[in-house]
Amino acid sequence: MPRHSDPIYLDYNAGAPLRPAVRDVMIEVLGEAGNASSVHGHGRNARGRIEQAREQVARLCNARSRAVTFVSGGTEANMTALTPVWQDQGAPVYLDKLFRSAVEHPSVATGGRFATADQVVLPVDAAGRVRLDQLEETVRDAGPGLISVMAANNETGVVQPLAEIGAIAASYGHFFHVDAVQAAGRMTIDPDAWQADVITLSAHKMGGPQGAGAVVARSTARVPSALMVGGGQENWRRGGTENVAAIAGFGSAGVSALEEAADTRHLTGMKARLEAGLRAVCPSAVFFGEDADRLANTCCFAVPGIAAETALIAFDLERVSISSGSACSSGKVGVSHVLTAMGVEEELARCALRVSLGWSTDEQDVDRFLELWPRIVERLDPEARHRAA
Structure with missing residues (x-):
């Protein structure tokens, strides 16, 4: 643990x-x-x-x-x-x-x-x-x-x-x-x-x-x-x-x-709990591709007003590694061509974060992320907790 x-x-x-x-x-x-x-x-x-x-x-x-x-x-x-x-x-x-x-x-x-x-x-x-x-x-x-x-x-x-x-x-x-x-x-x-x-x-x-x-x-x-x-x-x-x-x-x-x-139920369960926790803190959170068939391990979301680059730094300082999208762009945080093609406005796309789970992820990892999330939101944009969806 x-x-x-x-x-x-x-x-x-x-x-x-x-x-x-x-x-x-x-x-x-x-x-x-x-x-x-x-x-x-x-x-x-x-x-x-x-x-x-x-x-x-x-x-x-x-x-x-x-x-x-x-x-x-x-x-x-x-x-x-x-x-x-x-x-x-x-x-x-x-x-x-x-x-x-x-x-x-x-x-x-x-x-x-x-x-x-x-x-x-x-x-x-x-x-x-x-x-x-x-x-x-x-x-x-x-x-x-x-x-x-x-x-x-x-x-x-x-x-x-x-x-x-x-x-x-x-x-x-x-x-x-x-x-x-x-x-x-x-x-x-x-x-x-x-x-x-x-x-x-x-x-x-x-x-x-x-x-x-x-x-x-x-x-x-x-x-x-x-x-x-x-x-x-x-x-x-x-x-x-x-x-x-x-x-x-x-x-x-x-x-x-x-x-x-052959059995991704454990990933599906952890992702569902993760997304519910994110939304409970920030009702305005947007989950990209939410209504489509998605991989059991991937959550891509944005909270209007919280820039991805700032959030990444905040999580990294807490020793939690997440991403703003593709890792094949020389470490740069920019506007995702994927979200742009989906019609997402640039301002919201710049807030996009990606959490992806895998073979060694466990419930304690999700617990720690959800413990940190409200603290980071409070530090970066306290009003985000009160904005409606």
Whole structure:
């Protein structure tokens, strides 16, 4: 049980703490010699570690193990997927456009290997979900392209209607990529149900090591062209000597994440109590995506008049780590492009805070946050406790 002097981590969407089981397997692998491309015993042992992890990550994604390609993280995974050149049944296919939502992670919003002129931004509704009618209208008469939509938003936790988007992509002959980085361990991942050609993952979001990710194809006959070339590693889909320890840790984290995704009730309960406590102190609190399907672990909210930057500092001084949104902006606190796309006014968007729970969060962590919240509100804006919703 944490004491008041212990730091509390509530920023799992930025990165989860390393699981003890993951640390153990990584230390074990780091003590072993061998390049996985070597044919001797040490090399075969390293290869075995990678293939075991490949099976573990494949199970997490309801995919075949040969469909899993290990890369250096979520950004490289997305860069690999976002290419206008694919291989389909052994023949190259050239895609005309990238259709991506307005609320994508920066690693997708930059467009990957698509030229800026070949990118189309898809609007979202007030909850941050892709507008299916406009998606269909946009792609109906377009040449073959790639639709890229995240499974769940890193800032708000809002889950996209992936099966419906996949059906539209299939109906009009487009390829479909799902960034499932935030989904792993928090919801079921199923490329078949989504009709997704490829999904992407990052190990450190699920309690694995930083610097490991994966591209998972629904079919090994339909894959994006390689980003990293120069070697035959990863079935020729990603050149470079594999990081065996990180990959082994990724596999171990995948096993735990699969178990946790099957039952998220404890996270749902803690989030509900957290949000009720926030609203009890500040009736004017706004919860973004509240009426949409959200991840069980994510709460993104704002209290008008309490700037996110000031609140973050106040919590940090109390040794509680939360966020103002995405952690991929060089530590800067600015206006969220996600909230802007949802139609949130800039003044309110500058007040947005994100609390994200995970595998080691317990009730005492939530208790401590709710104990601090009224004190911080009183210090920053006493009137906030009396403003109506």
